[in-house]
Amino acid sequence: MSRISNTDLQELIDTQLPWVRAMGMTVETMEEGRCRVRLPHRDEHLRPGGTVSGPAMMGLADYAMYVGVLSAIGRVELAVTTNLSINFLRRPQPAAILADCRMIKVGRRLAYGEVFLSAEGAEDEGPVAHVTSTYSIPPDRAD
Amino acid sequence: MSRISNTDLQELIDTQLPWVRAMGMTVETMEEGRCRVRLPHRDEHLRPGGTVSGPAMMGLADYAMYVGVLSAIGRVELAVTTNLSINFLRRPQPAAILADCRMIKVGRRLAYGEVFLSAEGAEDEGPVAHVTSTYSIPPDRAD
Amino acid sequence: MSRISNTDLQELIDTQLPWVRAMGMTVETMEEGRCRVRLPHRDEHLRPGGTVSGPAMMGLADYAMYVGVLSAIGRVELAVTTNLSINFLRRPQPAAILADCRMIKVGRRLAYGEVFLSAEGAEDEGPVAHVTSTYSIPPDRAD
Amino acid sequence: MSRISNTDLQELIDTQLPWVRAMGMTVETMEEGRCRVRLPHRDEHLRPGGTVSGPAMMGLADYAMYVGVLSAIGRVELAVTTNLSINFLRRPQPAAILADCRMIKVGRRLAYGEVFLSAEGAEDEGPVAHVTSTYSIPPDRAD
Numbered sequence: 001m002s003r004i005s006n007t008d009l010q011e012l013i014d015t016q017l018p019w020v021r022a023m024g025m026t027v028e029t030m031e032e033g034r035c036r037v038r039l040p041h042r043d044e045h046l047r048p049g050g051t052v053s054g055p056a057m058m059g060l061a062d063y064a065m066y067v068g069v070l071s072a073i074g075r076v077e078l079a080v081t082t083n084l085s086i087n088f089l090r091r092p093q094p095a096a097i098l099a100d101c102r103m104i105k106v107g108r109r110l111a112y113g114e115v116f117l118s119a120e121g122a123e124d125e126g127p128v129a130h131v132t133s134t135y136s137i138p139p140d141r142a143d
Numbered sequence: 144m145s146r147i148s149n150t151d152l153q154e155l156i157d158t159q160l161p162w163v164r165a166m167g168m169t170v171e172t173m174e175e176g177r178c179r180v181r182l183p184h185r186d187e188h189l190r191p192g193g194t195v196s197g198p199a200m201m202g203l204a205d206y207a208m209y210v211g212v213l214s215a216i217g218r219v220e221l222a223v224t225t226n227l228s229i230n231f232l233r234r235p236q237p238a239a240i241l242a243d244c245r246m247i248k249v250g251r252r253l254a255y256g257e258v259f260l261s262a263e264g265a266e267d268e269g270p271v272a273h274v275t276s277t278y279s280i281p282p283d284r285a286d
Numbered sequence: 287m288s289r290i291s292n293t294d295l296q297e298l299i300d301t302q303l304p305w306v307r308a309m310g311m312t313v314e315t316m317e318e319g320r321c322r323v324r325l326p327h328r329d330e331h332l333r334p335g336g337t338v339s340g341p342a343m344m345g346l347a348d349y350a351m352y353v354g355v356l357s358a359i360g361r362v363e364l365a366v367t368t369n370l371s372i373n374f375l376r377r378p379q380p381a382a383i384l385a386d387c388r389m390i391k392v393g394r395r396l397a398y399g400e401v402f403l404s405a406e407g408a409e410d411e412g413p414v415a416h417v418t419s420t421y422s423i424p425p426d427r428a429d
Numbered sequence: 430m431s432r433i434s435n436t437d438l439q440e441l442i443d444t445q446l447p448w449v450r451a452m453g454m455t456v457e458t459m460e461e462g463r464c465r466v467r468l469p470h471r472d473e474h475l476r477p478g479g480t481v482s483g484p485a486m487m488g489l490a491d492y493a494m495y496v497g498v499l500s501a502i503g504r505v506e507l508a509v510t511t512n513l514s515i516n517f518l519r520r521p522q523p524a525a526i527l528a529d530c531r532m533i534k535v536g537r538r539l540a541y542g543e544v545f546l547s548a549e550g551a552e553d554e555g556p557v558a559h560v561t562s563t564y565s566i567p568p569d570r571a572d
Contacts, residue, residue: 016190017190017196018190019187019190019196019198019199022187044162044165047159047160047161047162053160053162054202054205054224054227055162055198055201055202055205056162058198058201058202058205058227059197059198059201062197062198062201080231081197081231082230082231082539082563083228083229083230083231083512083563084197084201084228084229085226085227085228085229085371085418085514086226086227086228087225087226087398087418087420088223088224088225088226089390089391089393089398090391104375104412104413104416105375105376105412105413105416107375109538109565109568110511110565112373112375112416114400114416126390126391127390127391130390130391130398130400130418132371132373132416132418134373134511134512136538136539139538139568225396225420226369226420228371228514228561230541230561230563232533232534232536232541233534247518247555247556247559248518248519248555248556248559250518252395252422252425253368253422255516255518255559257543257559269533269534270533270534273533273534273541273543273561275514275516275559275561277368277369277516279395279396282395282425302476303476303482304476305473305476305482305484305485308473330448330451333445333446333447333448339446339448340488340491340510340513341448341484341487341488341491342448344484344487344488344491344513345483345484345487348483348484348487366517367483367517368516368517369514369515369516369517370483370487370514370515371512371513371514371515372512372513372514373511373512374509374510374511374512
C-alpha cells in the first residue's frame with residue numbers, strides 16, 4: 001500500500017509542482033514503491049510528425065520517480081532529484097505515454113529507482129525510453 | 144566557426160522543435176563544438192519559491208546539446224538524443240539559466256558532450272547542474 | 287535460446303578478454319537476451335572487511351553485458367561498451383556476486399541493457415548494485 | 430592545496446584499497462579538488478591488440494575520484510562511490526593512461542566530479558573516456 005494518500009499527493013502537486021498539472025499528467029496506479037503515471041497525447045508535447053518530445057518524456061519520468069519515492073517514504077516535502085539518466089530507445093507512436101516506476105533501493109538518505117516509458121496501446125513493441133534516477137531525502141524527516 | 148548558420152538553426156527549431164521557441168530559449172554564442180544557450184526567467188518554468196523546475200533545466204540542457212552537435216557537424220535533421228544524464232547540484236537562484244555546452248567527442252555515429260548550467264549573475268557560486276549527453280547521428284548524412 | 291554457443295563464447299573470452307578468465311568469472315545461465323554471470327569470492331576482489339571492491343563489480347557487470355549482447359546478436363567480435371553506469375546500493379556480503387543481465391533494446395547499431403548484482407545467498411536482501419550499459423555494434427556485421 | 434597529505438593517502442590505500450597498489454597506479458599531482466593519477470602500461474591491463482581493458486579504465490577512474498574527493502574534504506575513511514558513469518570515446522593507444530579528475534561540487538553529503546582519461550603521449554588526440562561520479566560522505570565526519 002502506498003505510504004502517501006492520493007489526497008496528500010495531490011496537495012503537494014498543487015503547491016509544489018504546478019508543471020505536473022499543466023502537463024496533464026495523472027497517477028494511474030500507486031502502491032508502495034511502484035506507480036504508473038500517464039502523460040496524455042497533446043499537441044504541446046509533440047515534435048513534428050507526432051512524436052513526443054524529449055523534454056516531455058523527461059518531465060514524465062521525473063514526476064513518476066517523485067510519486068514512486070513518496071509512495072515508499074510517505075509525505076516528505078523536500079525530496080529532490082539528484083540524478084536522472086534517460087536512454088531513448090525508440091521513437092514513440094503518437095499516443096499517450098505510460099511511465100512505470102519501480103523503486104530499487106530506498107535508504108535513509110537516498111532513494112533509487114527505474115522508470116520504463118511506453119506508448120499506450122503499443123506496450124508490446126517495447127519501451128520507448130528507460131530512466132534511472134536518484135532522489136535525495138532530507139536528513140531531518142520524521143521516521 | 145559554427146558549421147551551421149544561425150538562419151539554418153532557426154529554421155530547424157521552427158519546424159522541428161517548437162517547444163524550444165515556446166520556452167523562450169535563445170542561443171547566446173555558438174562556435175564549432177561549443178555554445179551558450181539561455182533560458183529566461185519566467186513563471187511557467189518555476190517551482191514555488193522561485194526555483195527553476197527540473198524539467199525546464201532538462202529541456203534547456205537537451206537544446207544546448209542539440210545546438211552543440213549541429214555546431215560541430217552542420218545541418219543534420221535527424222540527429223537524436225540517445226542518452227541524457229543530469230546531476231542537480233544546487234537550487235538555482237530565481238534568475239535566467241545559462242547552459243554552456245562543449246562537445247567532447249564528435250564521431251561518425253555518435254556525438255558526446257557536456258553542459259554546465261548556472262544561474263545568470265551567480266555563475267561564481269558554481270554550476271546548478273551538470274549534464275552529459277550522447278546524440279546519435281544518422282548513418283547516411285553527406286560529409 | 288542464445289544466439290551464441292558456449293563454445294564460441296569461450297573462444298572469444300580466451301582470445302579477446304583474458305581478464306575475464308583471470309577474475310574467475312563463469313556464465314551460469316544464458317538464453318537470448320538474458321544471462322547470469324558469477325564472480326567467485328576471492329581475496330583479490332575484496333576490500334578490507336570482506337566487501338567486494340568497486341572495480342571487481344564493474345568488471346563483472348561489463349562482462350555480463352558482453353554476454354547478454356552476444357546472446358542476442360550472435361558472435362560479433364567488435365561489439366564494444368560505449369557507456370556503463372553503475373549505482374552502488376549496499377555493501378555486499380562477503381560472498382560470490384551474481385550478475386543478472388537483461389537486454390532492454392537490441393537495435394542495429396546500439397544494444398542497451400541492465401544488470402542487477404546481488405550477493406549469492408543473500409539475494410532477498412536486494413541488489414548490491416544496478417548497472418545500465420550501452421554497447422555499440424559494428425555496422426558491417428553480417429545479419 | 431590538498432586537504433589530505435600524501436602520507437595519509439598512502440596509508441588509506443595500503444589499508445583500504447589494496448587493488449590500487451596491485452594495479453600499479455600512482456598519484457602524479459594533487460591539489461584541492463583536482464588530481465592526476467597514472468595507470469602504467471602492463472600486460473595484465475590489456476586486451477589483445479594492446480588496448481587497455483574497460484575494467485582497468487574503470488578502476489583507474491574510480492581511484493582518481495577517490496583521490497579527488499579526499500583532496501577536497503580531507504581524510505575521511507568511509508567515503509564510498511554511489512554512482513560511476515563512464516563513456517568510452519576512443520580505443521586508447523598502447524600506453525599508460527592518465528586520469529585527470531576535477532571535483533565539480535563538494536557538499537556535506539555528496540561529492541560530484543568528472544574524470545578525463547587519455548593515453549600518455551597522445552593527449553592531443555582527445556580523451557579515450559570521460560567519467561562522472563558521485564561519492565557519498567558519511568554524515569558524522571568532523572568538520
